[in-house]
């Protein structure tokens with residue numbers, strides 16, 4: 001028999017694939033997409049065959065030690081997709097493949113004993129039948145189906161507020177695909193994978209549904225993977241990584257709440273599921289359907305200027321009213337010792353709801369690593385003159401920094417806005433809010449949910465269950481607490497401070513604030529009681545707050561996009577963040593300065609600009625000092641090869657380097 005050689009991708013940072021010889025014993029069965037055992041510097045590793053060839057390209061290829069799969073775990077489109085990811089996201093093909101497979105596959109495992117499986121767990125069947133669609137739903141449905149029936153790739157933004165009937169459209173399109181023997185993937189933010197939300201899909205699709213979330217045991221995950229691969233489950237609902245499910249004859253990928261930040265993976269490969277889903281849709285000629293009440297600027301921009309089609313659902317089902325949003329100007333509150341947490345209006349409203357035996361939710365934004373300087377009298381916040389990003393105070397350095405461009409200034413005491421001496425650091429934690437709430441509303445049954453009180457996996461669910469059963473009157477937590485839940489008895493939602501989101505040191509701060517306020521408001525008024533939302537802020541006339549108050553996405557977009565254009569930020573450009581970290585700050589700074597200079601010379605003549613260096617927002621993590629530079633250019637496909645080339649030539653020592661493409 002002729003000799004055969006395999007290109008093998010390994011889950012190590014080294015780029016490219018490695019050639020191995022295929023022993024005759026495996027020659028019949030081995031195929032691209034199969035995993036194999038190989039030896040790398042005396043270590044046994046799992047790799048994936050990406051190609052086979054009779055031609056030897058290296059001197060003396062080592063043999064493959066073992067063949068793990070008899071049928072490929074990755075079919076041709078998924079192999080192509082992971083290869084594309086490696087190029088775009090600056091990682092190795094093997095690392096992209098590892099992100100696409102259930103974790104046990106990395107250890108060479110494959111067969112799991114099948115256990116009898118039961119999804120239904122005491123949740124009653126909800127909503128098993130299709131609703132007759134409203135006219136707006138019908139229009140959207142028809143356009144999507146037209147594209148699907150043409151078997152072309154297509155991109156849609158389904159723009160509609162919570163309760164406007166987006167999920168109903170997803171389910172009916174999926175139903176049509178099932179009739180044609182085709183499959184679908186539905187991505188939702190991890191936090192929305194609540195039993196209630198899953199049950200809605202389960203009651204429509206029964207055992208044809210596979211659910212993938214982080215609470216699944218690894219064995220269970222592998223089992224779901226097999227059910228999907230065999231075509232027993234043709235509908236997959238899951239968080240980010242479900243995007244790589246081996247669905248056959250894929251017709252539809254849904255990304256619900258497409259603006260959600262959990263779609264970006266924050267470890268290698270640092271991919272954005274939206275971007276990868278678009279590529280998978282292209283490769284498999286499927287439709288990508290992105291749903292949101294507050295589309296990301298990128299997606300909305302694409303719907304105006306690129307190939308994404310926007311479908312609009314202007315009102316809630318049964319015309320349920322939108323909650324009334326009241327903005328409270330904290331600058332007009334009587335001065336308090338320390339930070340003022342409850343305005344008079346919010347305190348009054350909470351008491352009122354409690355008296356009527358209705359429930360209340362209070363939201364706080366999660367706190368960042370560093371804080372902004374903020375004037376309690378006029379709302380002034382120090383921002384970077386170059387980037388408009390809020391300056392972050394780094395305690396250890398005794399200075400305010402722009403983490404994007406490196407602009408630096410000493411902290412000041414006197415507010416440049418009103419000349420008063422009211423500058424201070426802002427950001428009450430959930431604990432402080434809880435203390436104050438206990439003092440003001442001693443009779444209320446209170447629960448707090450944040451990362452501290454919910455570190456145990458089920459604690460989260462338990463608190464929400466209690467709240468749902470009305471054993472808790474007042475729930476305090478971060479904005480994440482109640483996604484995907486319906487609480488019909490909630491009549492009041494309070495946002496303790498919209499400003500903490502507004503001043504995160506990020507050019508997307510206004511977008512995040514608008515999203516946050518809109519999502520939070522969407523929690524109110526879900527049942528018979530009309531909802532009320534109170535938002536506290538020092539900047540009541542900021543466009544992010546005003547547009548959220550008016551439920552007006554277009555108004556927000558039209559203001560925000562002007563700033564993005566002026567500064568050349570996304571969606572007018574793409575960014576790549578490069579982080580250098582090390583044990584001694586002096587060394588990190590020395591090398592990143594050299595690196596920045598080196599890069600600048602090479603990239604600027606090719607239309608890529610460089611910002612920084614600057615300390616990262618989290619400038620010290622786990623004992624390591626972190627600085628970053630940003631590249632800004634028009635196309636990732638052009639920037640990444642330039643960066644690879646430059647990195648190959650730049651000699652660095654004792655510092656680690658990470659590359660984050662399209663950082664969020």
Ligand code: ADP
Pocket residue numbers: 127131132133134137160161162163164165166167168169317
């Ligand atoms: P969204 O996903 O935009 O939040 P949903 O699809 O969940 O909206 O719809 C909100 C509520 O309205 C759900 O309870 C759903 O069952 C119901 N619903 C959706 N479409 C219809 C319809 N055409 N007729 C009646 N009820 C509907």
Ligand code: ZN
Pocket residue numbers: 384385386387388389402403404405406407
């Ligand atoms: Zn700056």
